[in-house]
Amino acid sequence: MPRRLINRQPSKPTRVALGILPFLMLIAIYMMASHQRLLENPSDKLLPAMSSFANSIERMAFSENQRTGTYLFWDDTVSSMQRICIAVSISAFIGLLFGVANGAIPYIRAKLSPLITAISLIPPMAILPILFIVFGLGELAKVMLIVIGIAPFLIRDMQQRTLEVPAEQIIKAQTLGANSWHIILRVIVPQVVPRLISSVRLSLGSAWLFLIAAEAIASTEGLGYRIFLVRRYLAMDIILPYVIWITFLAFVFDFVLKKTSQKLFPWFHGSLKES
Amino acid sequence: MPYIAMKNVSKEYGDQVVLERLNNRVEQGEFITIVGASGCGKTTFLKMLLGTEVPSRGQILLENQTLSPEPDENRGIVFQRYSVFPHMTVLQNVLFAKEVAQSSLLGRLFGAKRKQAMEQSLSMIEAVGLSHAQNKYPHELSGGMQQRLAIAQSLIKKPRILLLDEPFGALDPGIRKDMHKLVLKLWRQYKLTIFMITHDIKEGFYLGTRLWVFDKIRNDPHAPNAYGAAITYDLPVGACEAKVFQEIDQNLSKTNTAQKNIGEQSNG
Numbered sequence: 001m002p003r004r005l006i007n008r009q010p011s012k013p014t015r016v017a018l019g020i021l022p023f024l025m026l027i028a029i030y031m032m033a034s035h036q037r038l039l040e041n042p043s044d045k046l047l048p049a050m051s052s053f054a055n056s057i058e059r060m061a062f063s064e065n066q067r068t069g070t071y072l073f074w075d076d077t078v079s080s081m082q083r084i085c086i087a088v089s090i091s092a093f094i095g096l097l098f099g100v101a102n103g104a105i106p107y108i109r110a111k112l113s114p115l116i117t118a119i120s121l122i123p124p125m126a127i128l129p130i131l132f133i134v135f136g137l138g139e140l141a142k143v144m145l146i147v148i149g150i151a152p153f154l155i156r157d158m159q160q161r162t163l164e165v166p167a168e169q170i171i172k173a174q175t176l177g178a179n180s181w182h183i184i185l186r187v188i189v190p191q192v193v194p195r196l197i198s199s200v201r202l203s204l205g206s207a208w209l210f211l212i213a214a215e216a217i218a219s220t221e222g223l224g225y226r227i228f229l230v231r232r233y234l235a236m237d238i239i240l241p242y243v244i245w246i247t248f249l250a251f252v253f254d255f256v257l258k259k260t261s262q263k264l265f266p267w268f269h270g271s272l273k274e275s
Numbered sequence: 276m277p278y279i280a281m282k283n284v285s286k287e288y289g290d291q292v293v294l295e296r297l298n299n300r301v302e303q304g305e306f307i308t309i310v311g312a313s314g315c316g317k318t319t320f321l322k323m324l325l326g327t328e329v330p331s332r333g334q335i336l337l338e339n340q341t342l343s344p345e346p347d348e349n350r351g352i353v354f355q356r357y358s359v360f361p362h363m364t365v366l367q368n369v370l371f372a373k374e375v376a377q378s379s380l381l382g383r384l385f386g387a388k389r390k391q392a393m394e395q396s397l398s399m400i401e402a403v404g405l406s407h408a409q410n411k412y413p414h415e416l417s418g419g420m421q422q423r424l425a426i427a428q429s430l431i432k433k434p435r436i437l438l439l440d441e442p443f444g445a446l447d448p449g450i451r452k453d454m455h456k457l458v459l460k461l462w463r464q465y466k467l468t469i470f471m472i473t474h475d476i477k478e479g480f481y482l483g484t485r486l487w488v489f490d491k492i493r494n495d496p497h498a499p500n501a502y503g504a505a506i507t508y509d510l511p512v513g514a515c516e517a518k519v520f521q522e523i524d525q526n527l528s529k530t531n532t533a534q535k536n537i538g539e540q541s542n543g
Contacts, residue, residue: 168356168357169358169359172354172358172360172425172428172429173360173375174345174346174347175348175352175429175434176428176429177347177375179375179379182379185382186375191360191362267362268362270412270415
């Protein structure tokens with residue numbers, strides 16, 4: 001008698017093979033469609049052949065740009081990564097600082113919590129013009145857009161996580177002679193930091209969104225800037241590799257955060273089901 | 276002068292009277308077990324001793340001083356769950372009290388001070404039988420071991436009162452027996468004054484020197500919240516008969532049924 005479908009587990013190699021299959025199918029479908037279109041019209045730009053991708057990547061990433069004398073692809077990558085790393089670090093720090101203060105100290109919460117809720121409801125893209133006016137068109141405005149986009153979410157999440165630290169632990173710490181500062185430093189912060197990492201992982205999607213939006217509007221280099229620039233020439237042979245590269249960078253970012261958290265906080269991951 | 280004195284202690288929340296005029300005294304070194312029907316204010320009473328609740332009227336004195344209205348080092352507590360820090364190993368959990376006492380800025384110790392605090396912590400860990408697990412995190416420990424840790428953590432502060440809130444309620448019967456032995460051993464060894472809430476009346480008769488029963492003296496079926504509970508029995512443990520035990524058991528189940536009926540009425 002075969003077991004029910006929900007109880008059947010694929011073995012590890014099967015799982016890997018099944019995971020790769022949809023990707024291979026997508027690539028195959030793309031290649032067939034591209035082949036068809038190019039047969040009809042060799043100068044079609046919508047679905048370029050693999051060889052055009054290779055050419056473009058070679059041109060963008062492995063040969064000097066004639067005008068600037070640099071490698072555009074890597075310049076774009078470095079400036080985008082710089083922006084997102086700085087912005088995410090600042091946001092995480094703000095999230096931890098204000099979230100824990102709000103969660104742990106009722107007098108601070110009473111003052112700041114309504115304000116932060118209100119700020120978090122402002123659509124960040126709506127105030128992008130204000131950011132450009134106030135901070136100029138330089139790096140600061142782009143970093144600020146990301147910070148304004150994700151920091152309120154992180155603050156609110158950290159506040160919630162702080163409030164979720166069981167009251168029993170806070171009471172226990174007081175009976176052990178800890179003052180408010182000790183409780184924040186030794187009981188609350190170490191317990192919310194791994195949760196901060198998971199919230200940062202969740203907010204990375206929005207961070208990329210805001211980064212690309214800011215670069216698209218006002219920038220002179222960056223992954224988002226390049227995509228929007230070459231859109232004018234329907235350069236799918238550049239846009240698609242850039243999109244795949246951005247996806248890959250986002251994946252690496254997420255993966256590194258996950259592994260770091262598992263390494264640093266075994267007690268947190270030991271009592272949780274992994275996602 | 277009694278060690279702990281309760282003078283006309285009452286507690287109410289709005290219209291609901293939980294505890295009424297408690298008057299009692301406790302000497303140093305007593306081990307009091309508290310039983311009672313659910314909703315009869317045992318936990319409220321423990322919270323007043325702990326400092327997370329204050330009496331609506333009357334006062335509780337510890338050596339003639341009013342108890343401070345927030346938890347402090349005079350009182351140790353072991354809850355049924357969640358009273359150890361999940362992000363610290365067994366050793367770090369016990370060390371915590373020593374660290375915050377001696378380092379007000381960082382709450383951490385280094386060098387010789389740390390070494391000395393470690394030695395004390397390790398001997399405390401040994402006293403509760405957790406030496407083999409000193410570097411494990413709480414999630415790697417069984418429920419009984421976590422409670423041993425919670426006790427060690429409190430005892431290192433040498434609290435003047437140790438409060439146990441159904442500490443063994445979630446444990447298997449076999450492990451509970453081991454824990455009884457441990458608590459009795461530590462109580463004698465460290466000359467502790469203990470208040471322990473339990474819903475297992477047998478536990479109350481087996482452990483400690485005194486058994487308190489919290490129950491409602493008067494009960495008005497039309498106004499179930501109008502009267503609070505008080506201490507209806509105050510018995511020296513070991514000197515009472517099986518008849519008393521049965522009587523208490525019956526009374527409590529009567530109150531429990533009465534409250535259940537009220538609950539059902541108000542729900543329906």
